Amino acid sequence: MDRRGEGIGDRYHQETKYRREAMPRGGLDWAHQPPPYKEFPFALKHFSIRPAEQKGGQSLWETIAQRRSIREFSNQSITYSELSQLIWATQGITLRAWGYEFRASPSAGALYPIETYLVVNRVDEIPPGLYHYSVKEAQLILLKEGRLGSEICQAGLGQEMLEEASCVFVWTAIVERSKWKYRERAYRYIYMDVGHIGQTLYLAATALNLGCCTVGAFFDGEVDRAIGVDGKNEISVYLGAVGRPR
Numbered sequence: 001m002d003r004r005g006e007g008i009g010d011r012y013h014q015e016t017k018y019r020r021e022a023m024p025r026g027g028l029d030w031a032h033q034p035p036p037y038k039e040f041p042f043a044l045k046h047f048s049i050r051p052a053e054q055k056g057g058q059s060l061w062e063t064i065a066q067r068r069s070i071r072e073f074s075n076q077s078i079t080y081s082e083l084s085q086l087i088w089a090t091q092g093i094t095l096r097a098w099g100y101e102f103r104a105s106p107s108a109g110a111l112y113p114i115e116t117y118l119v120v121n122r123v124d125e126i127p128p129g130l131y132h133y134s135v136k137e138a139q140l141i142l143l144k145e146g147r148l149g150s151e152i153c154q155a156g157l158g159q160e161m162l163e164e165a166s167c168v169f170v171w172t173a174i175v176e177r178s179k180w181k182y183r184e185r186a187y188r189y190i191y192m193d194v195g196h197i198g199q200t201l202y203l204a205a206t207a208l209n210l211g212c213c214t215v216g217a218f219f220d221g222e223v224d225r226a227i228g229v230d231g232k233n234e235i236s237v238y239l240g241a242v243g244r245p246r
């Protein structure tokens with residue numbers, strides 16, 4: 001931070017403004033567009049998510065009116081169908097058209113830099129562990145079996161809800177997917193994208209009578225390590241705890 005109180009965040013915002021006289025030039029390098037889906041060469045097990053309910057349910061207006069951050073959870077599991085519904089609502093593919101696979105949550109340029117990992121503490125039918133959600137296959141990929149609740153709680157500044165939750169969504173961004181088009185401005189869009197996903201998780205959880213709280217306060221490096229990303233090319237950006245309200 002300099003003497004005027006201007007720090008890296010201030011400079012980032014100023015230097016990534018679009019200005020009429022200095023718009024980025026040049027077309028997109030289609031030959032080098034990063035792949036839109038992350039794939040794992042190994043999987044201990046995989047679980048297809050259940051088909052999502054797309055009709056009926058609680059009204060949107062009631063859901064918006066009821067939504068609150070809930071930080072206290074009972075030790076009752078959520079069901080696999082409920083988890084499937086939350087995953088679909090946040091990241092499911094809802095339209096295939098014009099060579100794109102559009103998802104339930106919007107994304108700048110339809111580039112979808114956000115990846116979803118899940119720390120499962122207590123969900124019926126699937127073992128506790130670390131999962132990655134394969135959007136393309138609509139499957140949860142078990143990466144590591146075991147209880148990671150305490151590790152993610154410590155990484156999340158000791159916020160106990162992260163250990164008490166039935167599961168914790170951990171959203172990362174593969175920065176190059178967005179940088180390929182937006183260069184340094186990409187970070188703005190990454191945070192906007194994940195904000196949309198977070199709100200969708202809140203609303204979907206509320207409509208299912210589940211509790212949810214998103215979390216931006218965490219030791220980045222510790223969350224990166226817990227889920228196995230390098231913190232540079234793929235960065236942890238946001239968490240969302242879900243469970244049955246106490």
Ligand SMILES: Cc1cc2nc3c(=O)[nH]c(=O)nc-3n(C[C@H](O)[C@H](O)[C@H](O)COP(=O)(O)O)c2cc1C
Binds near residue numbers: 159215216
């Ligand atoms: C970007 C962001 C980060 C947040 N991080 C945390 C957090 O680390 N811990 C927490 O308890 N709540 C966190 N929250 C939840 C806010 O505290 C909560 O949304 C706010 O108090 C308003 O309450 P409401 O969500 O019930 O309307 C976060 C919310 C947002 C949008």
